[in-house]
Amino acid sequence: MGVVMRSAVRNLGNAKIPACGIAAMAKASVPARTKTRLVPPLTFEQAAQCNTAFVRDIAENILAAAAQSSIAGYIAYGPADAQPFFQTNLPPDIALIEACHPSLGECLDHAIANLFERGHRAAVVVNSDSPTLPTSLLLEAAEVLAQPGDRAVLGPALDGGYYLLGVKARHRRLFEDIAWSTQHVARQTEERAAELRLPMHILPTWYDVDDVSALKMLVAELFEGQSFAAGLRPAQPRHTRALFQSLLESSQLKDRLALDALRGAAE
Numbered sequence: 001m002g003v004v005m006r007s008a009v010r011n012l013g014n015a016k017i018p019a020c021g022i023a024a025m026a027k028a029s030v031p032a033r034t035k036t037r038l039v040p041p042l043t044f045e046q047a048a049q050c051n052t053a054f055v056r057d058i059a060e061n062i063l064a065a066a067a068q069s070s071i072a073g074y075i076a077y078g079p080a081d082a083q084p085f086f087q088t089n090l091p092p093d094i095a096l097i098e099a100c101h102p103s104l105g106e107c108l109d110h111a112i113a114n115l116f117e118r119g120h121r122a123a124v125v126v127n128s129d130s131p132t133l134p135t136s137l138l139l140e141a142a143e144v145l146a147q148p149g150d151r152a153v154l155g156p157a158l159d160g161g162y163y164l165l166g167v168k169a170r171h172r173r174l175f176e177d178i179a180w181s182t183q184h185v186a187r188q189t190e191e192r193a194a195e196l197r198l199p200m201h202i203l204p205t206w207y208d209v210d211d212v213s214a215l216k217m218l219v220a221e222l223f224e225g226q227s228f229a230a231g232l233r234p235a236q237p238r239h240t241r242a243l244f245q246s247l248l249e250s251s252q253l254k255d256r257l258a259l260d261a262l263r264g265a266a267e
Contacts, residue, residue: 019122020142020166021115022065023074023097024058025107026128027051028082037211041256042247049243052089054209057131057237059094064235065138066093072120075128076111105175113170122146124153124166129208131237132221132228133163137203141166144201152193155203156186158214163206165189171196204229216257219244
């Protein structure tokens with residue numbers, strides 16, 4: 001697995017390598033294969049468009065954090081032949097890491113290893129399913145990992161998984177004996193850290209948009225101005241907002257989501 005650096009990406013060879021590398025795990029958008037749990041109320045094509053918007057927004061979110069701290073942004077992508085999709089849809093300051101392995105745990109572990117190979121002193125993996133994830137949480141993760149001593153940081157998700165994991169050294173055990181895609185993932189990851197006697201900083205809970213109930217939360221947050229968590233300022237995902245503003249022109253989608261907020265946003 002290697003890092004693909006596009007010609008337009010800044011050359012870090014003679015520059016100071018940012019302390020923290022943050023890689024968003026992402027898949028290329030393919031109708032009927034991407035975000036299928038959002039169908040219905042979305043169509044397969046709309047679900048794929050949603051994935052594209054999410055990927056573009058998490059990339060911009062990482063770059064917003066990089067403008068405020070010593071951070072470099074990456075997308076860890078799959079499948080292996082998806083590089084053109086990401087080159088087309090990402091800003092030039094985001095580098096690409098191919099992350100194609102049999103299990104999610106292996107993908108995460110190898111993405112982290114790749115960030116360390118790039119010379120970063122801390123490595124963070126984050127999902128691409130949380131377009132309103134506060135930039136402040138990315139900054140908090142980087143700040144925690146800048147402290148002395150080995151440590152980790154975990155961002156638990158509402159569904160029991162996690163949206164972010166950061167470390168200062170590679171710990172394969174964090175990805176072993178995990179019941180992936182269940183509500184036990186975050187808890188089991190904390191247990192692995194305890195086994196390793198690895199101090200773990202826990203970030204506030206956020207949500208993944210990977211089912212219809214979470215999609216409704218996202219749309220309500222975008223168009224009603226409701227933050228998922230008090231005291232946290234959500235990111236403003238311009239691509240996701242533009243997509244759903246366009247989709248709201250379809251009364252069928254509004255009815256399928258059954259949200260009064262959607263009807264008001266489209267009027």
